[in-house]
C-alpha cells in the first residue's frame with residue numbers, strides 16, 4: 001500500500017508473497033478496542049473484531065514475548081491495518097513507558113525490550129539530533145514510540161516501522177532481532193518521516209519521503225557495516241534490475257516494505273542523497289513539497305536521474321565499503337524469499353522455533369553486509385529447520 005500525499009507518512013507495508021489478502025485500506029474498519037488482553041497467551045481475535053481481514057489469514061498461535069521457544073510471531077494484538085491503529089489501545093497493551101526529552105517509549109514489562117530500552121532511547125535521541133541538524137528543522141511535539149514485541153499481522157507482517165505523523169506516534173517491530181545499529185536506523189527512518197512532516201511539510205511523492213528517510217538512516221546503516229545506498233543502487237544498475245526514479249516518483253511502483261522489496265527504498269535513498277550532496281538541503285526541501293524539479297533544479301527529473309546514474313558509475317561514489325560482490329543481490333533476494341517462507345509457515349500454523357528465526361535473521365544481517373559466506377551457511381539452515389517445523 002502506498003500512502004497518499006495527504007495520509008500520514010508510513011514506511012513499509014504489505015508482504016506481497018503472503019497469501020492474497022483484501023488489502024484496500026478503505027475496506028478495513030478501525031481497530032477494535034474491545035478484545036481484552038494479556039499480551040502472552042491470546043485467544044484468536046473473534047472474526048467480528050476485524051471482520052474483513054482476519055478471517056482468511058489469522059494464525060492460531062501467538063508468540064509469547066519471551067526468549068523461550070517461539071511458536072509464531074504474528075500478533076493479533078495489533079489491528080489489521082497499521083493505518084488504523086488505535087494508540088489508546090497500544091497504551092494498554094504496552095503499559096511501561098520510558099521517557100526522554102523528546103520521546104515516550106512504550107513497551108511490555110518483562111519483555112526483551114525492557115533490557116534494551118535505555119540504550120535504544122539514547123540512540124533515538126542521538127538520531128533526532130542528527131536529523132534535525134542535517135535538515136535544519138525541528139520535531140514539533142513529543143513522540144510516542146510503541147515497541148511491538150512480534151511481527152505485525154498480515155498484510156503488514158513485513159513492516160518493521162510505521163509512522164503516524166498526525167498523531168506523533170511511531171510503531172516499531174522490536175522483537176530482539178537485528179543489531180543495535182539496525183534498531184537505531186529503523187527509528188531514525190521513522191523519526192525522519194515525523195521531523196520532515198513537522199518541519200518541511202507533506203511530501204509531494206512517496207519517493208521523496210522514503211528517499212529522505214533512507215538517506216537520514218544511512219549513517220547508522222554504514223555503522224552496522226551494511227552496503228551503502230549508492231552501493232545497492234549501483235548493483236541494481238549494473239545487473240539491470242534497476243527501477244527508474246521516474247517510475248518511483250510517479251506512483252507507478254509501490255513501496256511495499258523493505259523486508260520484501262528493497263529496490264524502491266534504496267534507490268530513492270541514493271537518489272535523494274545525490275540531490276542533497278549536489279545541490280544542498282535548502283533546495284531539496286523545496287522540491288520535497290512541490291515535486292517541481294524544473295523550478296527547483298532547472299532540470300527535469302529525467303535529466304537529474306541521468307546525472308545520478310553517471311554519478312553512480314563514476315569515481316564520485318564514495319562508499320566506505322568495497323563494492324558489493326556478484327552474490328550480493330542474489331543473497332538479498334534469497335533472504336527476502338526466506339521471509340516469505342517464514343510468514344507462509346506461520347500462517348499455515350507451523351511451530352517455528354526461535355533458533356530457526358535467528359538463522360534467518362543472521363542471514364538477513366549478513367546479506368545487508370554483503371557477507372556471502374554467512375548467508376550461505378545460515379539460509380540453508382533456516383530453510384531446513386522450517387521444513388521440519390511441525391504443524
Ligand SMILES: [Zn+2]
Nearest residue numbers: 010011210213
Ligand atoms: Zn519510510
